[in-house]
Amino acid sequence: MERLGTGIGWRPEIADAVEAMPGIDWVEAVAENLCPGHLPESLRRLRERGVTVVPHGVSLGLGGAERPDAGRLLALAERAEALGSPLVTEHIAFVRAGGPLTASPRLEAGHLLPVPRTRDALDVLCENIRIAQDALPVPLAVENIAALISWPGEEMTEGQFLYDLADRTGVRLLIDVANLHTNHVNRGEDPADALAELPLEAIAYVHVAGGFERDGVWHDSHAHPVPRPVLDILTDLSSRISPPGVLLERDENFPEPAELERELGAIREAVEKGGEKPGGTWRAAAPEEPSGVPTDPARQRLALAQTALLSALVAGTPVPEGFDRVRLGVQARALAGKRADVVAKVAPELPVILGAGYRPAFLAYAQGSPMTDGYRRDALNFAEQLLLGGELADARARREVREWWLERSGPAPRSRRPAIRLARATRRVLLRH
Numbered sequence: 001m002e003r004l005g006t007g008i009g010w011r012p013e014i015a016d017a018v019e020a021m022p023g024i025d026w027v028e029a030v031a032e033n034l035c036p037g038h039l040p041e042s043l044r045r046l047r048e049r050g051v052t053v054v055p056h057g058v059s060l061g062l063g064g065a066e067r068p069d070a071g072r073l074l075a076l077a078e079r080a081e082a083l084g085s086p087l088v089t090e091h092i093a094f095v096r097a098g099g100p101l102t103a104s105p106r107l108e109a110g111h112l113l114p115v116p117r118t119r120d121a122l123d124v125l126c127e128n129i130r131i132a133q134d135a136l137p138v139p140l141a142v143e144n145i146a147a148l149i150s151w152p153g154e155e156m157t158e159g160q161f162l163y164d165l166a167d168r169t170g171v172r173l174l175i176d177v178a179n180l181h182t183n184h185v186n187r188g189e190d191p192a193d194a195l196a197e198l199p200l201e202a203i204a205y206v207h208v209a210g211g212f213e214r215d216g217v218w219h220d221s222h223a224h225p226v227p228r229p230v231l232d233i234l235t236d237l238s239s240r241i242s243p244p245g246v247l248l249e250r251d252e253n254f255p256e257p258a259e260l261e262r263e264l265g266a267i268r269e270a271v272e273k274g275g276e277k278p279g280g281t282w283r284a285a286a287p288e289e290p291s292g293v294p295t296d297p298a299r300q301r302l303a304l305a306q307t308a309l310l311s312a313l314v315a316g317t318p319v320p321e322g323f324d325r326v327r328l329g330v331q332a333r334a335l336a337g338k339r340a341d342v343v344a345k346v347a348p349e350l351p352v353i354l355g356a357g358y359r360p361a362f363l364a365y366a367q368g369s370p371m372t373d374g375y376r377r378d379a380l381n382f383a384e385q386l387l388l389g390g391e392l393a394d395a396r397a398r399r400e401v402r403e404w405w406l407e408r409s410g411p412a413p414r415s416r417r418p419a420i421r422l423a424r425a426t427r428r429v430l431l432r433h
Contacts, residue, residue: 002086004052004205004245006268008260011250015042017257023264026052028089028247031075032059036082047084055079057090062128062142063115064094065101065303073135080138087139087204089174090132092125092165097310101303107310108371110339110378116151116305117161120298129169141172141204146182146211146220148331152322158189159197172204177233178220178249182211184229185218186327191233195240205245208234208267217330223252226263231270238274246271314370336366339378347379353400361391380409 005025010018018027019042027046034040034055043053057076060068080088093112098104115121133140142165144158156164166173175198180191208231210224226248237243248264311317313332319325340362344351351358365385371378383405385391392398 002052002244004054004247006264007052007205007245007247008264009056009247009249009251010043010046010053011254012040012042014250014254014257014260015040017260018042019045021257021261021264024051026054026245026247028054028056028249029083031055031057031079031088034079034082036078039082043083052086053083054085055083055088057088058112059095060090060132061093061095062090062132063092063121063125064096064128065124065299065306066099068128068132068135070135073132077136080136085138087141087172088136089141089143089204091143091145092162093145094306094310097303097307099303101300102307104307106372107307107314108374109310109314109335110342110371110375111335112145113306113310113313114145114147114149114151116302117154117156117158118151119155120302122156122161122164124299124302125165126168129165129171133169133171139172139204141174143174143176143207144179146176146179146186146218148186148217148219148334149323149327150187157193157197158183159194162194163197163199166199166202171202173198173202174205174207175203175237175243176207176209177237178207178209178211178226178230180233181227181230182218182220185213185216192236195233195237200241203241203243205247206234206237206243207247207249209249217327219334221252222249225255225259226266231266234267234270235274238271240274242275243271311370314366316367336363339366339371339375342375343379343382346375347383347404349404350379350383350401353397353404357397361386380405384409 006023007026007028008018008021008024010027010029012033018024027043029043034043047053055076057072060072060076062068076088076090079085091112092115094109094115095112096106096108098106115125129140129142144162162173165171177191180189180194183189183194184191208226209220209222210226210230211218211220211222212224213219234246246267248260248267250260254260305320308317308320309323312319312323312328313335319328340359343362344358354361362382365382369381369385383401386401387398387405392401
């Protein structure tokens, strides 16, 4: 595996700072935020300097019951080729549910949700990863995720699940030590046990990130400093294997460049400290024989279970049996809050128009309106509900939201010609009736 060195997550907000930072060997960019034909100039300059860029996908949903979408795979492949990347990465998670396998409306989580560590889920995940590997021009690595909730009736530990996954598919692993810490706090899982069970030779690189604890729940925010327990897990991992690459993730609340450089320094120190220790003992048992390609009934069982969970989280349906109701409530509020934050980025005009009323209005909308088709459509649906529901008492805000919605809801930008604008507005009214 190519040695990557020390890196940082590239984000537009810190692009200039990243370019100027000393000792940055590589960067990782969110794949869905890149257009292959119009790469940001900052990434182009980094590539010209010889800095490796890895596209990191967040929407493929390899842990979902359905097979990976060919269009999403093609998009990920195009980004890898445009960046000349040595590999691409995604998550061991599901991000949507419903649809044909359950004969129910499709639901979008807008976030990464954990798959159950069961034989059914592992069989489905293995086939989905093989499909993705066949479609991608470079190797794939998949990341363990953080979770607030646990599935009832799980059959394997996280380490066993990842071991079997790598053994059966040959996929590389992106190990997020911050997520191991999150699962320690939220699910009582010992990070040392997980590390001891991993196929260490499969590790492609390591993520490090910060978070915060509230009411006994750890939130993997990527918006806070890296805490000492996360660095300690990184040291433990580094005592077992020299990681090919280590990367600092930060998505929100960006500090001054000097603070990011201090965090990178602490990460390097944690890796060096681990390298000074004697290697750990790898206690993983021999993997079981592969169970083969998942049957359609296995996919359907997984689909029904994931749809029931996601529906409880985003549509207010009853909590499935065996889940912690309190934790599901925390997760549901976190999902709604994330939707509000991302829609505010996708449609920044709406928070400006609505001011302090934006967030409570969006959370009220989200409570009864699950996301079904991505954040841009979510923003349009939110604005439409505000207009149709009569919730905007302020005439100015109502007029500006209406103008914003009319400008973006059609297949093409609004014409400035009054006759065409009138015809389009009349057509919308007729369609509603």
